[in-house]
Amino acid sequence: MIKTDVLILGGGLAGLSAAYHLNKISKFSSLIVEKESRPGGTASSISKNGFTFDFTGHLLHLHDPYGKAFIEDLLKGNLRELKRSSWIYSHEVLTRYPFQANTYGLPDAVIDECLFGFLKTIHASRENQKKTSPLSFKDWALKNFGEGICKHFLFPYNEKLWQRSLDSMTTEWQGRFVPAPKVSEVLYGAVMDQKKAFGYNASFLYPRKGGIQSLPNALASRLKKNQLAVQSEVLSIDLKTNQALIKNLGIVSFKRLINTIPLNEFISLLKEIPTRVERAASELSSNSVYCLNLGVSGKVMSGKHWIYFPEKKYPFYRVGFYHQFSPFNAPAKSSSLYVEFSRNSKSKVDLSELESLALKGLKDCKILGPENRALVKEWLPISCGYVIYDFKRTKALNVIFPYLAKKKVESIGRYGAWKYSFMEEAIMDGKRCAEKLALC
Ligand SMILES: Cc1cc2nc3c(=O)[nH]c(=O)nc-3n(C[C@H](O)[C@H](O)[C@H](O)COP(=O)(O)OP(=O)(O)OC[C@H]3O[C@@H](n4cnc5c(N)ncnc54)[C@H](O)[C@@H]3O)c2cc1C
The missing domain is CATH 3.30.70 (Alpha-Beta Plaits)
Structure with a gap:
């Protein structure tokens, strides 16, 4: 039987970072088990006939000083910095992102609808400052951007992306993902080609060679020999005996467990879990x-x-x-x-x-x-792309996370923590988790 102090489920950026930082700051041994034949998870790439493809464009938005320095060091000499050039295509016209600040170029009737609706929201918010929370994403968008901008962009785009009715979704995710331009910027962007950069990703970094796969590869190359087991799918986990059954490895016994695989899938692999936890996991959707x-x-x-x-x-x-x-x-x-x-x-x-x-x-x-x-x-x-922030999510997480905490299980990363987050955050989640365990 294989024994390790810390078993890490999933060799995406969160799992790799947890193992790397455990090596750096603790005496614990750790083993990552990854079901695919390469590390990286959603931050992977494949190469075919001279083309390198990611799992859709994976661009590095670095905001944390440690995360930035760490990633720049991992990809030293292999990074390009680019100024975002992102657009919206509607009414057979390309307009700049974000839509709400750049209606210039659309048909006049569309601009009028967008501006009229937006100006009405300002008037309405002056009339009524009362908070009516919690708002659905749909009501929040209408309240802040007005009918025209919702009709021509925010509703159809978000319905396509989330595949849910927008009144079943909360606003918990939108903070940095839906830019909120000033009134003057909305007005200016309706009459002029406004070139101002809005939002969290106005510029980004991307590897010169090897696609985004070069990031997990660089991180994996800093691990100890045999610390990452690929083609090793977790099949079941027993939190009473602290043992997991892993394809191609057999039983692995551990003292602590870090999960980065999708939370609902992870719960389904646990033996003998309380019905309320099982039910809560079934409420999570993506x-x-x-x-x-x-x-x-x-x-x-x-x-x-x-x-x-x-x-x-x-x-x-x-x-x-x-x-x-x-x-x-x-x-x-x-x-x-x-x-x-x-x-x-x-x-x-x-x-x-x-x-x-x-x-x-x-x-x-x-x-x-x-x-x-x-x-x-x-x-x-x-298969698990974007976690859905509906009104059931927080309630379900409030049942699942206390249970996992009692069992001394850490569940981190975009899917382990069941959130909308980025590559840098997955790396920071792994670091923070290692720091927490190092104190045990
Ligand atoms: C469409 C899309 C676009 C994105 N674009 C960007 C972007 O431009 N910039 C950015 O910063 N971020 C982007 N992201 C987010 C980024 O991909 C993630 O935040 C980050 O890579 C998540 O890392 P993770 O380690 O938390 O999860 P994952 O990468 O999902 O890692 C989990 C690992 O667990 C493995 N696994 C699953 N089940 C099992 C099992 N039973 N046994 C063993 N292993 C298992 C998986 O194979 C995977 O490798 C995007 C995400 C998506 C979906």
Whole structure:
């Protein structure tokens, strides 16, 4: 039987970071078990015929001083800094992101609706300062942006992304993800091409070579020999005996457990759990993201990084261009694209049908022309893509986390902590978790 002080479930960035920092600051041994044949989780890449594809564009937004210095050190000499160029395509026009501050260029009637609705919200908020919480995302968006901006962007785009009715969702996730421009900026952006950068990701870093996979690879290369076991899926966990059954390894016994796999899946692997915890886990929901990666001949969408598609006639919610993140992501005279679809995680999906819809949509909006031949097509599905912030989530987490704390289990990362977060945060989660365990 294999024995380790700390067993880490999942070799994504959170798990890798936890192991690295445990090595650095504690005497504990640790072992990461990862079901795939490579580390990285959603921050992975694959290479095919000279194209490098991520699981949709994975761009580094670094805000924490430690996280920034650590990631820059991991990718020393292999980083490019880029100024975001992101757009929205609607009414057959490209407008700058974010929609609410950049309606310039849309048909006059659309601009009028957006401005009129927005100005009404200012008047309404002066009339009534009372808080009516908790607001659904739908009510919050209407209250803050007005009917026009909601009708032309916030509602259709978010319904496409989340695959949920927006009145069942809370506002807990939106803080940094939905920019809130000033009144003057909304007005200015309706009459002028406003070039001001808004939001958390106005500039970003991306690896020069190797796609985002170079980040988990660099982190994994700093671990001890045999500390990461790939092709080792966790099959079941017994928290009474502190033993886990792992594919290809057998029984692994541990003193402490760190989980980074999706929280609801993790709970389903535990033996003998209280019914209330099982029930709470069944209340957690997520969407699934289906990423169609395309390598095509010729150069497309020069200078643009990604485009949002709110309109129903386009089946995808976003299309991005890896070759604009780094020229090494595609062979010369060719382009590489990611096309993102979202579905309810319980829906059955026919990928060949989605592929036809994707190719038609890309031609309709003129991203692809007759000169662009598809050279490579690669689907990368993400079964647990975005955690849904509905009104059941917090209640369920308030049952699950105290139970796990009693059992001395740490559950971290984007899916272990069941949240909307980024790569840098996954790395910081791993660090904080190691610091906590080092004190035990
Ligand atoms: C569509 C999309 C776009 C994104 N874009 C960005 C971006 O541009 N910038 C950014 O910073 N972040 C982005 N993110 C977020 C980023 O991918 C995550 O925050 C981060 O990579 C999460 O790391 P993690 O270790 O917490 O989870 P994961 O990467 O999911 O790691 C968990 C690991 O557990 C493994 N696993 C699962 N089940 C088992 C099992 N039973 N046994 C063993 N192993 C198992 C998985 O294979 C995986 O490797 C995006 C995410 C998505 C879904």
